[in-house]
Amino acid sequence: MSELTTIVKESVLRNNLLSSVCGGVLLLSVPATMAYAKDDRPTVWIELGGQLERMGDSQEVFDPPFLPQFDHLGFDPVLPLQRQPLYSNGAEGSLSFQPKGSDWIFSASVRYGRSNGHKGQYQRLPVITWQAKLLTQRNNFYTERQVAPYHIDASATNSERHLILDFQAAKDVGLGMFGQSGSSVISAGVRIAQMVSRSSSTIGGVPDFSYHGNDIKYGGIYQSHDRYTGSVGAERSFQGIGPSLSWKGFVPIVRKNDEAQISLDLGLNLAALFGRQKVSGQEDVIGSHYSSGSYINTIKGKNVSIANHVVSPHTVDLTRSHSVIVPNVGAFAGASFRYSNAKLSFGYRADFFFGAMDGGIDTRKSYDRNFYGPFATISIGLGG
Numbered sequence: 586m587s588e589l590t591t592i593v594k595e596s597v598l599r600n601n602l603l604s605s606v607c608g609g610v611l612l613l614s615v616p617a618t619m620a621y622a623k624d625d626r627p628t629v630w631i632e633l634g635g636q637l638e639r640m641g642d643s644q645e646v647f648d649p650p651f652l653p654q655f656d657h658l659g660f661d662p663v664l665p666l667q668r669q670p671l672y673s674n675g676a677e678g679s680l681s682f683q684p685k686g687s688d689w690i691f692s693a694s695v696r697y698g699r700s701n702g703h704k705g706q707y708q709r710l711p712v713i714t715w716q717a718k719l720l721t722q723r724n725n726f727y728t729e730r731q732v733a734p735y736h737i738d739a740s741a742t743n744s745e746r747h748l749i750l751d752f753q754a755a756k757d758v759g760l761g762m763f764g765q766s767g768s769s770v771i772s773a774g775v776r777i778a779q780m781v782s783r784s785s786s787t788i789g790g791v792p793d794f795s796y797h798g799n800d801i802k803y804g805g806i807y808q809s810h811d812r813y814t815g816s817v818g819a820e821r822s823f824q825g826i827g828p829s830l831s832w833k834g835f836v837p838i839v840r841k842n843d844e845a846q847i848s849l850d851l852g853l854n855l856a857a858l859f860g861r862q863k864v865s866g867q868e869d870v871i872g873s874h875y876s877s878g879s880y881i882n883t884i885k886g887k888n889v890s891i892a893n894h895v896v897s898p899h900t901v902d903l904t905r906s907h908s909v910i911v912p913n914v915g916a917f918a919g920a921s922f923r924y925s926n927a928k929l930s931f932g933y934r935a936d937f938f939f940g941a942m943d944g945g946i947d948t949r950k951s952y953d954r955n956f957y958g959p960f961a962t963i964s965i966g967l968g969g
Contacts, residue, residue, distance in 0.1 A: 627926050627966025632679045634962030636934070638698055640745065641955035643669040644944030647786040649815030649870050653738050654792040658710065663739035666704040667786050670743060673700035677962065689771065690755040698956065700745040709736035737790035743782070747956070749831060749936075750777040767848075769834040776829040776856040776913065779939060780954055781822045789814035809876035817868040819903055823954070825860025825911055831847075835921065844925045849918075850932060856913040862943045862951070866903040871896060900946060909951070911941045926966035931961045934960050 646667050675698030683690045712734045753774030794810040831854035838846040874895045919932020935957035944952035 609852075616664070619662075619680075622965045624656065626683075628683055628685060628968035630679075630681045630683075630964050630966050632681075632694075632928075632964040633676070633678050634678070634930075634957060634960055636674070636696070636698065636960035638673050638675070638934075638956040638958040640669065640673055640700065641953065641957070643871075644782070644784065644821065644942065644952055645946050645950055647788070647815070647817045647946060649788055649813070651658065651792075651813040651815065651870070651872060651940055652788065654811070654813065655790065657671075658735050658737070658792065660708045660737050661706070663706060663737060663788060665705060666739055667741040669745065669782070669784070670700040670702035672958070673698040673745060673747070673956070675699060677960070690738070690757070691695060691770075692751070692753050692755065692772075694751045697747070698916040699744070701744045703740070703742045705738075705740035707736070707738045709734045735791055735794065737784075737792075741784070741786040743784045745780075745782040747778070747780045747954075749779075751775070753829070753831070767834065767836040770832070771922045772829075772831045774829055774835070774871050775826065775935050776858065777826045778858055778860075778913070778938065779822070779943075780938070781820065781826050782942065783820045785816070785818040787814070787816040789803075808931075809874065812873045812875065813871070814873075815868075815870045817866065817903075817946060819864055819866030819946070821862070821942055821944065823860060823862045823909075823911065823938075825855055825858030825941075826908075827858040827860075827910075829854065829856035829913075831855070835923075838920075846923050847919045850921050850925055850930060852917045854913070854915040854936075856937070858911040858913055858941075860909065860911065861906055862909050862941065863906045864903050864943045864945075864949075868901040868903060868946060870899045873897075903946065907943065907945070909940060912939045919960075928962075928964040928966075930962045930964070932960055933958065 624694040648663050648664060652663075675696065677694070678697040679692055679694035681690055681692035751774060753772040755770045755772035755906070757768055757770050789811055789812070791812050795808065831852065833852040835847045835848040835850045837848045876894075913933065913936065915936035917929055917932050917934035919934075921928050921930040938954045938957070940951040942952050943949050
């Protein structure tokens with residue numbers, strides 16, 4: 586350290602134009618000199634933790650064409666039931682190795698998260714009951730009938746999981762920006778990401794009903810109603826791999842001694858993931874018209890029922906696949922309680938994967954998949 590200072594002073598005396606260059610050399614040399622002096626530092630670090638992440642930008646809502654038929658009934662909206670869970674939870678871990686006498690760090694890390702959710706709602710109006718008088722040539726009598734009430738039944742189930750792997754080689758570049766006790770590390774490597782979501786939604790019910798009776802000619806009562814059912818089930822996924830670049834640094838804010846300190850942690854990460862987004866599933870919409878009637882057979886003297894049922898099905902195959910390049914940008918900020926061979930960290934992290942998922946139903950629509958929320962980790966250093 587003293588030798589470097591002497592060199593800098595002599596350079597300044599010789600030529601003032603070289604002072605900035607020598608100062609930069611000094612700043613770069615200080616962290617490295619300290620690193621090599623601490624031969625007793627751990628060579629292997631194991632980190633474990635967990636996170637609670639809010640998810641943003643999900644997928645298209647299943648809105649079947651018959652849904653406006655229920656508007657006049659005053660039911661609560663059913664489309665919000667399809668919202669995906671707001672939060673996912675999971676775990677993370679990493680293993681890093683820094684050889685003795687080197688400022689290079691080699692690491693592998695994994696982060697896993699998942700979420701599940703189910704919502705359902707059944708709404709109906711009171712049961713319809715009516716009485717009709719049947720007029721025949723032999724006798725007149727009243728009959729009472731009931732039918733299924735106006736109703737709508739909706740349910741939605743969603744699940745999601747994601748896995749992010751990083752393999753990196755890093756170097757403590759120092760730069761003097763965080764002082765002698767801080768750190769500034771630049772990493773380059775490969776990031777692998779896999780995201781899978783499954784969803785299913787069903788909407789159905791009876792929005793209308795009509796009847797009439799007192800038919801003098803035929804002595805009968807007649808009714809009709811429509812029933813609609815729509816459902817969609819799909820699995821959506823993205824798998825990608827690509828180069829990544831990240832920066833991590835910390836600066837001490839409280840120091841108790843050389844072995845313990847509280848630091849402010851910051852980090853940024855960039856990646857470009859080359860992969861495929863896929864969708865597999867099916868959409869079904871069925872419209873059914875029911876009509877029925879009862880009349881008195883005046884010759885045989887008994888009640889006779891007739892029925893008619895007409896169905897109009899519509900099915901769409903949702904299977905498709907596309908090659909995509911997904912930009913990934915992330916950052917974190919937090920605080921750590923640091924010791925010579927242990928660390929406890931808390932912070933807030935955000936990761937944005939732009940256009941990662943095909944969230945469309947009938948046609949392709951790309952949606953971002955974002956994760957942001959608090960995390961906590963504990964690290965143990967081994968070796969030295």
